[in-house]
Amino acid sequence: MVQFKDLNQLQRYMERGDIINTIFKDKNIEKVLAKEMSKAVRDVVYARYTPKQYIRRGDDGGLSDMRNMHITKVEVDGGKVRVLFENLTLGQTRYLPIYEHDYDSKHGQFITDIIEDGYKDSGDWYRRGVWSESRPFVQTTIERIQANPAPLINAIKSAYRKIGFEVK
Template sequence: MVRKQTLNNLVNKLKNEVIPDVLAKEVYNEVVKVESKNVQKNVYGAYSPTVYQRRGQNGGLGDPKNHVATFSYAGNMVTMAVRNITKGKDGFGYLAELVEYGHDGGYGKYDYPYSSVQEPTFLKPRPFISSTKAELERTLAHLTAMKTGMARRGIKVK
């Protein structure tokens, strides 16, 4: 009976303390780092604005502080979702989906003046979220971060 209680305690500690802590620290930081890199490449690298000044790493889409993680639990599964919560000028809605899917792509419209003769680059989708997901799937950097976090806590993971 003692062994079963000890094993149950270990499983509960992993599920309720260790894994959420690793997700909230090492994995979260890695996901945000990869997304910030993709914002730089796909969003900021697409064009240089003339109507407004970008906030970049200081309050803009590329700012790591503009991300939040949420966790959901189902049985032995813990899922983490990271969301970029950067708002537009004057508190206007969230920018992530507008930039990802473009002007009138289902997540709002830009209010900057532009000529309708030729669609400006800023109206087009600049998919930094999907490129972040693809990069994480390709590199498995989030899993490496998970293993690193577990190892820092004395748990060897294969």
């Protein structure tokens, strides 16, 4: 086991990208984040309205599907670890039979931003509605983790233990 003489030595060791990347590749950390985001999607996005022109994919490839949520980048900058966790769901509308002829302009594109920020199209009136309003599930996820950080802290501690650190 590696031992350190002081906190500066520990920080230099931790700032080596391979250690931090190893820790954040732990699937339990990603699972904690994904679980909270999935709940936020259901509460902030899906509860807002029930679609009449398409079928939501939900946990089957949709926005609340935890399989679409991943840590995509980890970096150390000035002694701080920055983790980019993203919902990588692609647009793929399942239209009800009567609307199959409609064109889905977001098919194959990431949909997180358009749902988070709202649909900013200045087009025709039929392109507006509750579905086009901002539904900030990412911000809600952040707020919920900040309000109850224990599951994430425990997952991070567990990841450190797996690579040989003694964590209290």
